[in-house]
Amino acid sequence: MVDDARLADLRRKFGRAPAAPSEPAPAKRTPREAQPRFRGLESGHRACQGCGEALAARLVVECAGPDVMIANATGCLEVFTTAWPESAWRVPWAHSLFENAAAVASGMEAAMKAKGRNTKVLAFGGDGGTYDIGFQALSGMLERYHNVLYVCYDNEAYMNTGIQRSSSTPHAATTTTSPAGKERMGKRHLKKDLLSIIAAHHIPYTASASVAFPQDLQRKVRHAMGIDGPAFLVVHSPCPLGWRHDSRLTIDVARKAVECGLFPLVELERGALTNVMPIREVRPVADYLKPQGRFAHLFSDDVRAQEERDHLQALADYNIQVYGLTGEGQDPADTGGAAAVGRSGRAPRGNDGAARRVS
């Protein structure tokens, strides 16, 4: 039984106006809450300064959510977002293991199907969990045609364990397990061409994106969200700590990776190349390598340094040729047009963000 007199007294004491207990508290929206976007990945996560992965994940969830659920592989993203009891997610989210995000997502999706629900399932993994240890589970998920959007945040090494090489680490980059020394010039092997492998599963949609081009990234997410079937997106996400560049350069470095051709932004449907982001002004690879400590040894006097730089340039040239990345004149969807902003976020010219169609 409610003692009304006591209740009134307590309210007086603690400064609350007497109100019926059933009366809802007035909805006071803070400026944070009043923002015109879905805050799927909230502040207060523990990512490093200038973390490309935190940014990429936020951009993805912001346009995918809120009717989604996420299976997240072990890695930085998992660790920095969910140190119990504090979670940065505002979407249902589960982390199981390093190598099973795609399988866990398959199970979530199967459950949604069984229950007749439309909640879209996303799987998140880093390059370690995707290119390497979780590769089999990912292949299985794609082959079984689960309605899952798998997003790989590619920061090109095992960052969570302290920067060890992965099969996504670029050729000649140093990591703690591919250091440069008297006998070695960093990683000896090439970055795995994962996109081609994924596309070979003949899935509806495979794409690469970059944090440097958020409009393009979000367009790709929206497109993938509309697909009833497996879709794969790899997002180039610089790691200031692991790549050893200034934290303010995250976007700059990511942009240069695209502009030099080393990280082509492409879209494949059923295995066929359908779209690319043309490069307006192709940069030399050295522009991209220079700000990064992981490539510092390539700018030494060692004769092999020049060789490795030439090798990386050749790889970029190869991408440009194979994917046809050279733009012809100005294009609202090229690297220049897609980055353009104007007052109130609008690009000066009508840029619908649509990439050039490959004929």
Place this chain on the structure above:
Amino acid sequence: MTILTRGAYGEPGTSLAFKTGNWRSTERPVHIHAKAPCHAACPAGEDQQAWFAKLQEGKAEEAWRVLVAANPMPGVTGRVCPHPCESACNRAALDGALAIHNVERWLGDEAVKHGWAYPVDAPAADAPTVAIIGAGPGGLSAAYHAVRNGLRATIYEAGPEAGGLLRSAIPRTRLPREALDAELERLCALPGIDVRFRQRLGRDVSVEELRAEHAAVLLAPGCQEGWEWSVSGAVPADHHEGLALLKEFMDHGQFPSARRVIVHGGGNTAIDLCRLLKRSGVEEVTLVTASALPGPDTDPADVINVVPRELEEALEEEVAVIEHATVNRLVMRGSRITGAEIVSLKKVPGPGGRKKRVSFEGTERVVEVDMVIPCIGERVDPEGLNGLVKRGYLRPDDAWGTLGEKLYALGDARGDRGTVAEAIGDGARVIGAITARLAGAEPLADGRAEMPASGLNPTYYERLPKAKAPKLPIEDRTFDTEIEGDIGGTATMAEAQRCLSCGDCLACDNCWTFCPDNAVIKTVELARDGSHYLFDLDFCKGCGLCAAECPTGYIQMQPEFAVETA
């Protein structure tokens, strides 16, 4: 006591409690509204960036209101100004400076066409009054700013019309009378402005009387008297001083007859004169100037100080130029000129670090001419200004034009000005100082830093071609028809999109989009600094991404302690 949840699950968004944890850099982002270089360079004190921002939103009338907050005569300056704003424009390095000048003119003309009202209220009937000598651009600007600041203004003009040099010395091909009249009429009709014509200083009014009756007296008489000119003591019988000749032409439409003319000088009057002479049938018109033509290797301080477009057109019209030179000697037959000896000049370091010009022996040559017209500047007519004129000019003590108690000088008469825009800017500055002093304070200069091109992130600007104003073909150019045309509304709006918004928030969302920590809050209601964004420093780790990716340099990283003590 935190109680463990089963299976250690977490509730959504609870990370907010963690804030930045132990991640915190020594720097934090701040919004710094630096001066756009156009604004910093504008002698009239316009904030071009601010009014271009309104145009970018498609709001032409609002843009005009922002513009006329500084300069009430955009239709005039949009035609005659040498637009140092464009020379300073950060877009120059990208794909050509913004066509500020053409857009300014369009806005001025639109205001006249649509009768947009100046953003001023009628001053109180008993408001303090300022007396202004001269209804040239400086005097009119001062009157306008007086009214804007709640004062009343009485202008005493010696002539029968307002406009000063705009009317008497700027060719109609540059400034059609209709455009001038339309703007001046609107301005003179503003409540609180009283223009009294045919009131000559020294004859009809005196500085001392005015000073006794008004809150302040503003001297804007302009420079009406040519400096005495001779070359080694020789003065031809038919000597004509440049400005007088130009005024005469403007009144009567005729020049004294000559076949070959040298114009000696390096200002807009010289160029105007050259072009008019050429057009009136003089076979050879040569400009002899100590300055240099603009070029890739030219020291900017050395470039001839004229409207670039006017120089360009003069060269198009086959006016010859001898740069880095002076007239050394006149070749006379009796009292008539038959030739001029020209000698090359060079700037060399002089005492006290200042450069001085020296002539080079052995570079003398004689050019056959019938007439040499000096355009070497004018000085203040000292009538009624007893004791105030020093070495030809009023030479006030400071940028506010202070000459003495309640006495100010502005415009050309100061001795350190030379353009319409400077005179207009003086009008605002002097009134600013008077208003401050009436309130018992001293005027403050805008100490904000200027945003250099290196402070911008050019990645985010789409390459867009500069608008081009139509021009009369050379063969169609007369003495009355305006040579440069209107760029039109469509081109204006397209051009507006080219403005980089240097130093000011573009509301492009980059900071909001790129913050990995959601520490940038987008809000229109709460941002007190005029931007659309707040920094939630509880969550900012100081990575600097927002500053790096801010296209306009509006976000800068500053040490935390500096912010706190500021």
Place this chain on the structure above:
Amino acid sequence: MREALEGSQAIARAVALCDPDVIAAYPITPQTHIVENISKLVAEGDLHTEFVSVESEFSAASVALGAAATGARAYTATASQGVLLMAEVLFNIAGMRLPMVMTVANRAVSAPLSIWNDHADSMAVRDAGWIQLHATSNQEAVDTTIQAFRITQDTELPVMVCMDGFILTHTLEPIDLPSHEDVRAWLPPLEFDRKLDPADPKSMGMLVTPDFFPEVRHSHHSAMQKALATIEQADADFESAFGRASGGLLTVEGDPEAKIGLVAMGSTVGTMRAGMAHFQAEAGPARLINLRAYRPFPSQALRDAVRGLDHLIVIDRAISPGLGGILGSEVAAVLSSAPDAPRILNVALGLGGRDIPETLYPDLLAAVRDPDAPAFSVFDADLKKLAPEDR
């Protein structure tokens, strides 16, 4: 209605009766027939479930995990290497306290390769935090499977139903399958409070620092101990609904006055029961304890069950090389605190599918009376088959 069904087929049918939302499995001998039968039920439209035919056991467990996290009823089945490939996921499922059921068709673990029965696989993951129940017969396997779905949702602990590979999975028995209606009435719908749901978006599988990790493990252990009562209750409820029990935590049979007892799990219990009946005269009275619940370990029930015994034979179908029997060691540990605890003879029998004939029963009872018998031995190993240096 009783039907003659192969063990695997019966399990498939029992699983179907429980209306699982998601089944994920990867074939491995001797679990294969379970997957095949489930596939057939799905193909025929007799089972409406999302059957995910995965690319590995690792993914089978992971798919089940993902489904369970959304509040779906999930099931998988495996054996041997499959259990070990799943091992990492099994710990994970239990640690997240996700409800689900898995059948383990117990089989030896390679190398050398053996496809035949022993308990090395489920024993290897005894510390994963799963409930492990052993069936002595196919009827018990069926009933325990149905009970497992109720136990898992009541305890939020995953349940492993162990049945001996081939011996049960591939054996035809008359089975009484309850009706679908009766099972639905007995098994309430799964209501998982913490399920992944956009309307109440929780995060699962978070990082826990040393500040809370011991509490996490304590609560798991505590949940396991509380599960003992849940397991007993489920069996009792099942008995009152279907007239048949599956052995609670453990069962005791034979002569209550006997001084010798045997402890076994799974199908070995049946073999020992037959041996006891057949050789009662020559071997003397004995008490047979069928340990159904291996995890949680029914320590008190076992202490009660061995009261009055002088000797206890503990039959392991797995070995911890270097220690001996696993069950035997655990029983010894549990009884160490009991007053007048019996002397324990621990034997490993039937490793890698070695047949356990009922004729072994009198030998076991003879050995227990031999004061020189080793405390542990691989009882049916013929040392003559080994080189002297490998004996």
